[in-house]
Amino acid sequence: xxxxxxxxxxxxxxxxxxxxxxxxxxxxxxxxxxxxxxxxxxxxxxxxxxxxxxxxxxxxxxxxxxxxxxxxxxxxxxxxxxxxxxxxxxxx
Amino acid sequence: xxxxxxxxxxxxxxxxxxxxxxxxxxxxxxxxxxxxxxxxxxxxxxxxxxxxxxxxxxxxxxxxxxxxxxxxxxxxxxxxxxxxxxxxxxxxxxxxxxxxxxxxxxxxxxxxxxxxxxxxxxxxxxxxxxxxxxxxxxxxxxxxxxxxxxxxxxxxxxxxxxxxxxxxxxxxxxxxxxxxxxxxxxxxxxxxxxxxxxxxxxxxxxxxxxxxxxxxxxxxxxxxxxxxxxxxxx
Numbered sequence: 001x002x003x004x005x006x007x008x009x010x011x012x013x014x015x016x017x018x019x020x021x022x023x024x025x026x027x028x029x030x031x032x033x034x035x036x037x038x039x040x041x042x043x044x045x046x047x048x049x050x051x052x053x054x055x056x057x058x059x060x061x062x063x064x065x066x067x068x069x070x071x072x073x074x075x076x077x078x079x080x081x082x083x084x085x086x087x088x089x090x091x092x
Numbered sequence: 093x094x095x096x097x098x099x100x101x102x103x104x105x106x107x108x109x110x111x112x113x114x115x116x117x118x119x120x121x122x123x124x125x126x127x128x129x130x131x132x133x134x135x136x137x138x139x140x141x142x143x144x145x146x147x148x149x150x151x152x153x154x155x156x157x158x159x160x161x162x163x164x165x166x167x168x169x170x171x172x173x174x175x176x177x178x179x180x181x182x183x184x185x186x187x188x189x190x191x192x193x194x195x196x197x198x199x200x201x202x203x204x205x206x207x208x209x210x211x212x213x214x215x216x217x218x219x220x221x222x223x224x225x226x227x228x229x230x231x232x233x234x235x236x237x238x239x240x241x242x243x244x245x246x247x248x249x250x251x252x253x254x255x256x257x258x259x260x261x262x263x264x265x266x267x268x269x270x271x272x273x274x275x276x277x278x279x280x281x282x283x284x285x286x287x288x289x290x291x292x293x294x295x296x297x298x299x300x301x302x303x304x305x306x307x308x309x310x311x312x313x314x315x316x317x318x319x320x321x322x323x324x325x326x
Contacts, residue, residue, distance in 0.1 A: 005156070005182050008133070008197040012190035029178055044192075050169055052185040053192040058098055058160070 001030045001049050011037035012053050024074050032071070034079065041084045056085040065090060096211045096279060097187065101160035103278050104140075107269050108163035112141040119144070121305055121317045125200035125234045126153060132199030137188045137223060138206025142168025142181070149180035153200075156193075158186040189219045193226045201226070201233040205315070208237040208280045213261060213291065216281070220295030227322045232300075234319055235292060239304065240282035241312040249282050263287070288316045298323045 003021075010017040016039035025032040033046040035053070044053045045067045052059075064086050068075065072088075080088040104111065122144045125134060132153055136145050139157030141164050149155045149172070159165050165183050172181045186192055188206065201223055210216045223233060240246055240263055248265040256264075263284075266277040289299050297320035304313025 001182060002179065004154075008156070008193050010192060010194040012186060012192035015194070017194040048166075048169075050165055050183055050185060051192075052162075053190075054160075054185065055187055055190045058101065058187055 001033075001046055001051055003030070005051070006035075009035065009051075009053075011040060011042060013037075013042060013055060014040040016040065020076075022074070022076055024071050034071070034075065036076065036079055036083070041078075041082050043079045043083045059085060061086065097160070097189070100209050100279055101162075103269075103276055104159075104161035105163040107271055107276055108141075108161060108167060110271060111164070111269075112167050115141055116143055118147045119204055119236065119305065121234055121236060121319075122147070122202055122204060124301070124319050125202050125232050126151070127232070129153075129199055133197060134200045134202065135191075135193070135198045135223075135226060137191070137201060137203045138209070139168060139183070139202075140164050142171055142183070144202055144204060145181050145183075146171060146175060146177070149177045150175065152180070154180055154182075156182045156184065156198075158184045158188055158191065160185070160187055189215060189222070191222045191226055195225055196228045198227050199231050201231065203233065203235045205236055205238070207235060207288075207291075208283065209278070211264070211279060211281065217291050217294050220292060220297065224295055224297055224322055229322055229324075232319060232321050233297060234317065235288075236305065236315050236317045237283045237288050238280055239312060239314055239316050240284055242314060245282050283316055285316050289318055292318050292320050296324070297321065 016037050020036040023030050023033040029049050031049050035044040134148050134153050134155045136157040139145050139159050145155045145157045162185050165185050169183050252265045253262050263282045265280050267280050269276045299318050299320045301319040303317050305315040305317050306313040
């Protein structure tokens, strides 16, 4: 994912813009990172340079929790504390 | 409803590889979305393996593809990289009923063979309204769907209705995809030309052209195409 995409992205659920971008791995493009909606607290993972922006009921809980675990140290504390639909509480 | 949509994502993940093999050539009608444009931003809603994405991004347009199937998105991403088009084309795993974009950002929209996978007329119109929301004023959308007018399809629609008389709309059908010795069933809502045009107009888009596009040599064209424009800004 290239950074220009952030100019047009909004939260798929509450349509809030601008969204926050936190980059974990960046090479030619953003390989791994997270997109966060400060309005409804939903977070969307960027995996293998592809953002996943699905509504709650279509998200892959297992994959999302693995992602949270993998990037726990770099994940903003706000997402870990109150991120939706999953956060650090679900990791326990 | 969402369960049915999830099934569609899962089905396309399963058939992604074989689907990709037979879905390489872009549709002629796709070009109508960029008629009169030399640059701009295009949304490919339900982009699948990215065949239109590839065409439009190689012409210099910035294209964003959204698809429910992770596997198809992965194939599209790989191809975009192969053709060194990562600056022009972006891919998102998403549900086109919930578009992740702010208002009025696209100069053109493609929804090729995708609206017919959404169950329920209310949901289809809501999706089209969201497409209209992300279009700039005067932007064009090219939408296609499967027509009900073939004996085989009509028969499948009748069987579907017969089995679920109270929980389906006429036109709903399961269409098979052969995967080796397996058969995978995909949900479709098959349209009449009038019905397809009507849901697009109900969403507030103005249909400026509608025609049939033929892929095989049946009595009637198998695909319905509507070119629509966003006139008002609400």
